[in-house]
């Protein structure tokens with residue numbers, strides 16, 4: 001074959017154009033992904049006076065570790081992954097801190113998801129800031145990092161991790177009052193709440209809490225579900241939510257504008273300030289029932305909620321009826337479900353006037 005000069009010229013021009021074009025588009029896409037990576041960073045707050053911004057590149061410069069890990073979801077199902085990342089402890093080392101000396105942290109994601117990691121977990125587990133899972137870079141909704149806590153529930157495995165807040169002071173107040181949730185919600189406005197296919201009733205958390213406690217942002221809320229799940233929530237997040245009180249999985253803590261992973265199903269109890277809110281219905285599932293009325297012993301409720309000891313306790317009904325009981329008689333108390341509806345407490349061997357129907361609460365008074 002023989003090319004004329006003209007043909008050769010056109011051909012080489014075309015080749016040059018194609019080369020320029022591909023080189024251009026190639027370098028352009030490289031620049032954008034590089035730029036994006038360069039922009040990616042997380043914030044660590046609470047260890048220095050001001051927030052620390054750490055670039056993803058700096059995290060990748062730390063010693064890379066690869067681990068075969070297992071996550072446990074809310075059904076107890078296990079999933080295996082191989083993750084690569086840097087240890088949070090290595091990040092802390094740069095600032096003269098270590099993970100085992102930290103009280104608690106809150107992992108905060110870009111989609112609004114956040115979760116507190118308690119002290120026991122920080123002490124006993126690695127917290128991996130993962131940038132590669134199963135040999136692949138993270139997908140878009142997981143970038144820039146995924147928190148990975150091997151062998152712990154997947155609720156700690158925060159995708160799209162943007163901030164780690166180190167919390168020094170965990171407020172711990174003594175519990176002095178137990179409120180029975182199912183009775184308490186009878187006096188509070190119940191709103192229609194669409195949950196999947198059903199329209200159920202829900203109360204606003206701040207309406208419920210403010211009936212018994214002053215609401216403030218510095219309070220830590222502790223929640224426990226009947227399957228044993230325990231977690232802390234901030235007062236701000238908790239009081240912005242609802243508690244669904246009819247239909248499935250009640251009492252169900254819901255946050256309409258935040259990811260579903262922050263919901264808590266079948267709560268056994270939660271505490272706010274000095275008050276523990278206890279679900280009688282879930283107590284029935286969790287505790288061994290006793291007495292001829294097959295109820296829950298007050299002792300179990302006191303142990304579970306951590307109610308402080310006193311010389312006397314005051315029991316109160318929804319209609320305002322009150323009864324005072326000596327500490328020595330408390331162990332005779334049984335809370336049961338009435339066939340007529342509602343819940344009551346009675347004390348074995350004490351007078352009938354010590355029975356409190358429509359039991360709302362009891363508290364330490366001396």
Ligand SMILES: Nc1nc2c(c(=O)[nH]1)N[C@H]1C(S)=C(S)[C@@H](COP(=O)(O)O)O[C@H]1N2
Pocket residue numbers: 073074109110111113154155156157158159160161259260261262
């Ligand atoms: N950013 C973000 N991370 C998150 C969540 C979320 O909603 N947003 N859900 C958490 C919860 S509750 C669980 S169970 C796991 C689910 O992880 P999987 O999708 O890998 O099973 O991710 C956790 N990380």
Ligand SMILES: [Mo]
Pocket residue numbers: 074154155261
């Ligand atoms: Mo979850």
